[in-house]
Amino acid sequence: MPRLDWRLAVKAFAGFLVGLAVWALLSPLYNRVIAAAAEKTLRLFERPPVTQLRPAADNYVTVDRSDFDPRSKRPAIPLHDLTFNVILLTALFAAARRPFSDRNIGGFLAAAAALALTHVLGTVVEVMSIYVAKLGMWSTIHYSSFDRNLWGVASHFYRLVLMYAIAFALWWVFRDSGAEPARKRRR
Amino acid sequence: MPMQRTQVLFLVKFFVILIAAYLLIAWNPVNDNVIVPFTAGVAKVSGALLQGIGQPVDVSGTVIRSARFGVNINNGCNGVEAMLILLASIVAFPASLKARAIGLVLGAVVVQFLNAVRIVTLYLLGAYQPRLFDMFHTAVWQILVILSAIAFFLIWSARVAPARLATRG
Numbered sequence: 001m002p003r004l005d006w007r008l009a010v011k012a013f014a015g016f017l018v019g020l021a022v023w024a025l026l027s028p029l030y031n032r033v034i035a036a037a038a039e040k041t042l043r044l045f046e047r048p049p050v051t052q053l054r055p056a057a058d059n060y061v062t063v064d065r066s067d068f069d070p071r072s073k074r075p076a077i078p079l080h081d082l083t084f085n086v087i088l089l090t091a092l093f094a095a096a097r098r099p100f101s102d103r104n105i106g107g108f109l110a111a112a113a114a115l116a117l118t119h120v121l122g123t124v125v126e127v128m129s130i131y132v133a134k135l136g137m138w139s140t141i142h143y144s145s146f147d148r149n150l151w152g153v154a155s156h157f158y159r160l161v162l163m164y165a166i167a168f169a170l171w172w173v174f175r176d177s178g179a180e181p182a183r184k185r186r187r
Numbered sequence: 188m189p190m191q192r193t194q195v196l197f198l199v200k201f202f203v204i205l206i207a208a209y210l211l212i213a214w215n216p217v218n219d220n221v222i223v224p225f226t227a228g229v230a231k232v233s234g235a236l237l238q239g240i241g242q243p244v245d246v247s248g249t250v251i252r253s254a255r256f257g258v259n260i261n262n263g264c265n266g267v268e269a270m271l272i273l274l275a276s277i278v279a280f281p282a283s284l285k286a287r288a289i290g291l292v293l294g295a296v297v298v299q300f301l302n303a304v305r306i307v308t309l310y311l312l313g314a315y316q317p318r319l320f321d322m323f324h325t326a327v328w329q330i331l332v333i334l335s336a337i338a339f340f341l342i343w344s345a346r347v348a349p350a351r352l353a354t355r356g
Contacts, residue, residue, distance in 0.1 A: 012334065016330065016331070016334065020326060020327065020330075024322070024326075080325065080326075081325060084326040084329070084330065085330075087326060087330045088334060088337075091330070091334055092337070153213065156213065157206075157209055157213075159263065160209070160268050161205065161209055161268045161271050162205075164269075164272055164333045165201070165202065165205055165275070168272065168276075169198055169201070172198060173190065
């Protein structure tokens with residue numbers, strides 16, 4: 001019967017700690033990049049382009065629009081809540097039998113790049129969920145109940161479970177076939 | 188190296204099951220009649236553990252509180268998200284019905300045990316080290332609980348899987 005391989009568990013935990021430290025340290029810079037990319041993505045679909053995502057304190061991003069009443073309050077998104085699945089990805093790749101092999105590092109970098117794209121999309125979904133439902137009368141006038149359900153469910157699904165599933169799936173796709181924990185087999 | 192067809196199929200099934208399971212638990216009648224009472228049960232067990240280590244807490248529904256601190260256990264903190272990952276991965280993986288049932292039950296126990304430790308720890312941090320609460324609530328415990336579900340799946344799959352599925356060949 002296969003048992004928990006403690007060496008792999010220790011590596012995964014070390015990867016978890018490294019991922020946590022890197023995420024905590026780089027979040028302010030990383031969040032700026034994600035906010036800028038999400039803003040560009042949103043503005044691609046706006047006529048005229050009005051959304052502005054401004055980095056704020058404590059890893060928040062303020063959602064602004066040039067057509068908002070200047071006196072109204074601006075909602076904000078805690079961006080680090082949408083990006084911490086990178087810690088899970090780091091832990092999974094660190095659990096490889098040869099974590100520093102070229103293939104494992106290459107796989108991790110490819111998976112991390114794909115994960116960054118999902119962070120941009122996650123931020124877009126979060127902004128849309130604010131537009132459709134959290135701006136009172138403005139939301140009611142500009143969006144249908146279908147929009148509210150669609151973006152609301154998408155946002156909740158991403159936060160509750162999809163962000164972890166994405167990290168797991170990217171590891172599954174990009175892992176080094178000779179290095180993953182599941183390779184240990186009965187003989 | 189490109190993935191085998193079985194590996195791709197696993198991922199497709201994984202996401203289909205995950206979406207279906209999410210939509211089911213997000214449906215109001217299921218949420219109100221299954222998830223909320225389940226979460227209240229999680230609160231009750233965690234409250235009992237806290238009382239067992241001498242914390243003067245009261246449990247009311249999904250809320251654990253004392254004069255010092257209080258936590259409201261919501262979706263995302265009840266372990267259901269990790270159980271969904273576990274469910275989708277085990278059901279998507281080719282194995283016998285019996286192996287899947289055993290995997291799901293044992294995996295749920297592992298996840299819920301760790302989740303109870305998470306809630307107890309978070310309460311203690313909130314009560315005695317509040318500056319650490321956010322970091323542990325957002326990132327540390329959430330990832331550890333999900334990681335435990337994935338680790339359980341990998342151990343289970345290595346036991347039940349045909350060798351060709353456990354590796355990319």
